[in-house]
Every structure is written in structure tokens, then in C-alpha cells.
Amino acid sequence: KTQVEQSPQSLVVRQGENCVLQCNYSVTPDNHLRWFKQDTGKGLVSLTVLVDQKDKTSNGRYSATLDKDAKHSTLHITATLLDDTATYICVVGDRGSALGRLHFGAGTQLIVIP
Amino acid sequence: EAAVTQSPRNKVTVTGGNVTLSCRQTNSHNYMYWYRQDTGHGLRLIHYSYGAGNLQIGDVPDGYKATRTTQEDFFLLLELASPSQTSLYFCASSAEGGAEVFFGKGTRLTVV
Numbered sequence: 001k002t003q004v005e006q007s008p009q010s011l012v013v014r015q016g017e018n019c020v021l022q023c024n025y026s027v028t029p030d031n032h033l034r035w036f037k038q039d040t041g042k043g044l045v046s047l048t049v050l051v052d053q054k055d056k057t058s059n060g061r062y063s064a065t066l067d068k069d070a071k072h073s074t075l076h077i078t079a080t081l082l083d084d085t086a087t088y089i090c091v092v093g094d095r096g097s098a099l100g101r102l103h104f105g106a107g108t109q110l111i112v113i114p
Numbered sequence: 115e116a117a118v119t120q121s122p123r124n125k126v127t128v129t130g131g132n133v134t135l136s137c138r139q140t141n142s143h144n145y146m147y148w149y150r151q152d153t154g155h156g157l158r159l160i161h162y163s164y165g166a167g168n169l170q171i172g173d174v175p176d177g178y179k180a181t182r183t184t185q186e187d188f189f190l191l192l193e194l195a196s197p198s199q200t201s202l203y204f205c206a207s208s209a210e211g212g213a214e215v216f217f218g219k220g221t222r223l224t225v226v
Contacts, residue, residue, distance in 0.1 A: 004156065034215065043204065043217040089156065102147070102208075102215070104156035
């Protein structure tokens with residue numbers, strides 16, 4: 001059973017526009033949530049990690065929110081660039097301890113066009 | 115600088131062949147993971163390890179073995195490769211609880 005659902009599956013925006021990616025999950029417990037960027041055929045690069053019950057983070061043009069009560073997270077990308085074209089993956093960690101493991105969403109494919 | 119190095123980066127083998135994928139991390143992380151990534155699926159966990167000599171079964175372990183020989187090295191073994199194992203494989207390492215997570219660049223395996 002899929003425990004991390006991302007939407008939309010794919011998204012096309014014009015350079016300079018803003019976009020919002022969604023992540024809903026059922027992982028319990030939910031210790032932390034991380035957003036990764038994956039360029040086509042490449043490894044994953046961490047963008048941000050959220051930990052608190054209601055958390056917000058900002059990393060340049062990327063900002064993210066987490067609501068653990070709703071088990072929901074968003075990733076906002078402001079003023080998109082062509083280099084933002086990638087797959088964005090939401091990952092939930094279920095422990096803060098040695099027994100923790102990661103649960104991955106299938107990703108949102110973002111395409112930024114000129 | 116944190117690093118996870120996978121080798122080979124590309125591999126083609128025949129059905130029934132024997133393949134070993136290697137992963138080395140220099141992050142002093144205890145936890146290492148092997149994932150496969152296929153179109154339409156998120157990364158799926160094959161095996162993971164909490165330290166040298168430790169092995170944990172992931173979500174899609176069938177057809178795979180793994181061995182963690184040292185803190186740095188984690189190997190994924192396909193002893194009788196099948197076309198269904200054609201995929202992009204990623205290795206990752208993490209600090210306890212996932213406070214830091216680093217991924218390798220991936221190994222593309224094709225079983226013909």
C-alpha cells in the first residue's frame with residue numbers, strides 16, 4: 001500500500017511562474033519529512049527537511065510547509081527557472097531513532113518551459 | 115565532502131547472470147540503503163543496513179541479496195538476474211533517524 005502520495009503527477013509551468021507541489025502521507029509515526037530534487041537519471045539532492053508538528057522552511061526560491069495533524073506537506077517554488085525542471089520527491093521518515101526508515105513518494109515531474 | 119559512490123554506473127547482463135552492485139560512503143553514516151526506481155513508482159527499498167554485518171529486508175527483496183562488509187561498503191547481489199530487475203538502482207546513506215541523507219548517482223542495470 002502506498003503510504004506517500006504526491007500530486008500532481010506532472011506539472012508544466014512557464015519560466016518565472018510560481019508552483020506548488022503537494023504531499024499527503026499515512027506513515028506513522030512521522031518523525032520528519034524531506035523534499036528531494038532529482039534531475040533526470042541522476043541522484044537525489046535534498047532541498048529541505050521539516051520536523052515540527054507545524055513547520056515551515058525556506059531555502060532560496062524553495063519553501064515548504066508541514067502539518068503533521070493533516071499529514072500533509074507542500075513545496076512552493078517561486079519564480080521558476082528552466083533548471084528547476086526535475087522530479088520532486090517527498091520522503092517521510094518514520095523514526096528519529098536507529099530503527100528509522102524512509103518512505104518515498106513517486107514524485108512530481110515538473111517541466112519549466114521558456 | 116559527503117559522498118556516496120556507486121559502481122558500476124551502467125551494467126548490461128544476460129538473464130540468469132550474476133551481478134554485484136557496489137556502494138561506498140565516506141559520510142561516517144551507520145545506515146545504508148539500496149533502492150530501485152522504476153517509472154510510475156517511487157523509490158522502493160530493497161535492503162538496508164544499520165551497520166557492518168547488519169542486514170534488514172526492505173519492501174521488494176525478492177531476487178536480491180545484500181551484504182554490508184564494513185561501515186563504508188554495501189553490496190547488492192543479483193545471483194540469477196531476470197529482465198524484471200532491469201531498473202535504476204540507488205544507494206543511500208543516512209545519519210541516525212535520517213537527519214542527513216545522501217544518495218549516489220545511480221546504477222542503470224539492464225537484463226537482456
